[in-house]
Amino acid sequence: MEKYRTQGENTAEHFTQYxxxxxxxxxxxxxxxxxxxxxxxxPKISNISSDVTVNEGSNVTLVCMANGRPEPxxxxxxxxxxxxxxxxxxxxxxxxxxxxxxxxxxxxxxANEVSSADVKQVxxxxxxxxxxxxxxxxEATTGxxxxxxxxxxxxxxxxxxxxxxxxRINSANGLEIKxxxxxxxxxxxxxxxxxxGNYTCVAANKLGVTNASLVLFKRVLPxxxxxxxxxxxxxxxxxxxxxxxxGINGSISLAVPLWLLAASLLCxxxxx
Numbered sequence: 001m002e003k004y005r006t007q008g009e010n011t012a013e014h015f016t017q018y019x020x021x022x023x024x025x026x027x028x029x030x031x032x033x034x035x036x037x038x039x040x041x042x043p044k045i046s047n048i049s050s051d052v053t054v055n056e057g058s059n060v061t062l063v064c065m066a067n068g069r070p071e072p073x074x075x076x077x078x079x080x081x082x083x084x085x086x087x088x089x090x091x092x093x094x095x096x097x098x099x100x101x102x103x104x105x106x107x108x109x110x111a112n113e114v115s116s117a118d119v120k121q122v123x124x125x126x127x128x129x130x131x132x133x134x135x136x137x138x139e140a141t142t143g144x145x146x147x148x149x150x151x152x153x154x155x156x157x158x159x160x161x162x163x164x165x166x167x168r169i170n171s172a173n174g175l176e177i178k179x180x181x182x183x184x185x186x187x188x189x190x191x192x193x194x195x196x197g198n199y200t201c202v203a204a205n206k207l208g209v210t211n212a213s214l215v216l217f218k219r220v221l222p223x224x225x226x227x228x229x230x231x232x233x234x235x236x237x238x239x240x241x242x243x244x245x246x247g248i249n250g251s252i253s254l255a256v257p258l259w260l261l262a263a264s265l266l267c268x269x270x271x272x
Contacts, residue, residue, distance in 0.1 A: 040070070041068045043110040043112050044066060044067050052122070053126075054127070055127045057099075062093040062094075063092055066110035072118075074091055078105075098124070102124070125155065127206075128154060129205065130209070135212035137216070141218070142192055154207075160202065200214070
């Protein structure tokens, strides 16, 4: 740190230098006994909002106050992949009608020309009702295992329930329900005819309820058609002979030329 003393109006004398740091003190003598001390002070955040939780659609005001000389400049930044910075907001950052996408950490930075900036963060949590993001039906054959899956987005995390018609399903009698944060599954360990049909997944938190319909279909295995054998009027012979041809199945078929039939008919008419 450096210390200066000036006498009169226009003359300055280097008085002393001590320490190492960013604070600079300037001592000015005016007349015989009046002194004015000017200091350059690094920025220091003295007050910042605590972490806050609000419902979606609410208005939010964040506060960040800092000391220093020259007076620090305050900037806010939302710590997201885009890293949006709010310029000129100074000590107060107002968010009107906050959305779920605006939740997360906000960084306050206080800076002046004396030294590096002072930085602190505040976390904003936005509550919102559940929304079904995925519901997956399934198909299965009898005697096999099958699962129905349901996913939902919500803050706080939703609770899940499963229904068949108007009856709530519990993990019993070959049915197993597993729920983690944001997703749930209903598993049938051994599918029977009575398990096929419609199911309902319900997701709820303190702000709302939503549901989705799922179906467990019966899988029908394909059948292989039997070949159909055509029935013909072919005359079969045990041996080959003149005027005969072999059929598709290896039998002998009689093949009579048209000219021979015409000659026989003519002979009958002329009584030859």
